[in-house]
Amino acid sequence: MDADYIIVNTCGFIEAAKQESINTILELAELKNRSDRKKIIVTGCLAQRYYNELAKEIPEIDLIAGISKEFNIAGMIKKDNLRNGGATAPPKDFVSYPERVLSDLPYAYLQVADGCDNRCSYCAIPTIRGTFRSKPIEKVIEEAFWLDEQGIKEINLIAQDTGRYGYDLYGRSRFTELLGSLTGFKNIEWIRLLYLQPHFINDELIDAMKGNELVLPYLDIPIQHASPKILRAMGRHGAGSDYLALIAWLRRVISNIVLRTSIIVGFPGETAADFNELVQFVEKAEFDYLGIFEYSPEEGTKAAALPGRVSGKTVKERYHQLTALQDSISRQRNENRTGKVCNVLIERATGLKDGSKESLFEGRAWWQAPEVDGYTYITGDSQCGIKPGQIVKTQVDEFDGCDFHGRIAGGPGK
Numbered sequence: 001m002d003a004d005y006i007i008v009n010t011c012g013f014i015e016a017a018k019q020e021s022i023n024t025i026l027e028l029a030e031l032k033n034r035s036d037r038k039k040i041i042v043t044g045c046l047a048q049r050y051y052n053e054l055a056k057e058i059p060e061i062d063l064i065a066g067i068s069k070e071f072n073i074a075g076m077i078k079k080d081n082l083r084n085g086g087a088t089a090p091p092k093d094f095v096s097y098p099e100r101v102l103s104d105l106p107y108a109y110l111q112v113a114d115g116c117d118n119r120c121s122y123c124a125i126p127t128i129r130g131t132f133r134s135k136p137i138e139k140v141i142e143e144a145f146w147l148d149e150q151g152i153k154e155i156n157l158i159a160q161d162t163g164r165y166g167y168d169l170y171g172r173s174r175f176t177e178l179l180g181s182l183t184g185f186k187n188i189e190w191i192r193l194l195y196l197q198p199h200f201i202n203d204e205l206i207d208a209m210k211g212n213e214l215v216l217p218y219l220d221i222p223i224q225h226a227s228p229k230i231l232r233a234m235g236r237h238g239a240g241s242d243y244l245a246l247i248a249w250l251r252r253v254i255s256n257i258v259l260r261t262s263i264i265v266g267f268p269g270e271t272a273a274d275f276n277e278l279v280q281f282v283e284k285a286e287f288d289y290l291g292i293f294e295y296s297p298e299e300g301t302k303a304a305a306l307p308g309r310v311s312g313k314t315v316k317e318r319y320h321q322l323t324a325l326q327d328s329i330s331r332q333r334n335e336n337r338t339g340k341v342c343n344v345l346i347e348r349a350t351g352l353k354d355g356s357k358e359s360l361f362e363g364r365a366w367w368q369a370p371e372v373d374g375y376t377y378i379t380g381d382s383q384c385g386i387k388p389g390q391i392v393k394t395q396v397d398e399f400d401g402c403d404f405h406g407r408i409a410g411g412p413g414k
């Protein structure tokens with residue numbers, strides 16, 4: 001590795017993510033011990049949450065920059081002066097630096113707000129990232145146009161609570177208004193909406209989605225459970241029956257809508273009956289994609305002190321049962337998408353197919369969000385002239401349980 005500075009952007013909100021972050025830092029510490037030129041910088045949520053512990057336990061780290069310090073990193077590197085400033089509280093305003101370094105992929109995340117005012121009893125995020133604070137609307141629009149200038153084709157609007165966008169600055173949500181303003185780009189053709197809490201899914205949102213042809217019929221709506229008792233203990237609202245009604249309505253008003261959600265299994269007090277209610281809910285809801293998480297007791301959260309902890313073995317069994325159920329639902333829903341022509345955003349050209357003159361490409365169909373919903377692998381004539389960053393018509397032939405496979409069916413098109 002030639003780099004002089006290695007920056008590790010960490011996640012620190014559940015046990016598995018913390019462990020992954022720590023393992024990466026330890027691997028780099030080992031590398032550093034073999035080559036003393038390298039400097040290790042740790043930033044992100046783990047750095048914010050565990051500043052003192054990291055400083056004490058891993059002396060190989062040269063700089064720990066929590067989320068309030070992450071934007072000082074470049075300046076400190078320029079001066080070659082990495083100095084820890086101690087643990088700090090999360091920032092009160094949204095620190096906005098639109099002109100960031102992008103990967104060579106044709107999509108980007110556009111964060112519209114940071115922090116969270118919800119107090120889900122299992123979640124450490126509000127403690128780590130602070131209260132909900134929006135980026136001013138003109139800054140979000142400016143950033144979208146900057147991404148457009150860089151050739152980005154797809155933007156994914158994100159926040160911890162995306163639908164709440166604007167409440168802190170303007171006293172009301174301006175999310176739908178924002179959607180209406182995100183038009184007139186040279187390159188951006190897809191806008192995807194992620195992490196919208198169920199209570200922000202309403203007529204106004206649907207009208208705004210339909211009113212902007214760039215907005216994909218795709219929604220990621222975190223639901224977390226179906227049992228009203230568990231939802232209440234989680235500090236969340238509603239019941240499975242409310243969510244089923246919402247899903248049925250969404251499928252009525254946008255017939256081709258793709259729905260993703262996340263669910264936690266093994267929350268304290270989750271009985272066999274509660275889990276059964278969740279299973280029945282997942283069966284009926286038929287989400288296209290579902291992220292399933294095993295409950296992780298996080299220090300400092302209300303849920304970590306709740307009685308009725310579910311045994312690790314039961315949590316694993318429930319996780320596997322629900323995963324198997326959702327796999328069959330996702331398979332069926334995705335198999336229904338084969339045999340058709342659809343738009344695919346090409347992310348990479350991956351070479352020539354063995355023993356043939358066909359080129360291979362990796363991309364995502366419009367119903368696949370980046371990083372979570374798999375890929376679409378495409379073959380095309382080696383002379384087809386298709387390049388990464390183009391959206392191409394693709395004949396989708398097969399779904400293999402994770403990814404789609406297909407052939408180029410036309411040139412770039414919307």
Ligand code: SF4
Nearest residue numbers: 116118120123125160
């Ligand atoms: S809405 Fe999301 S980020 Fe906010 S407290 Fe709940 S789980 Fe955490």
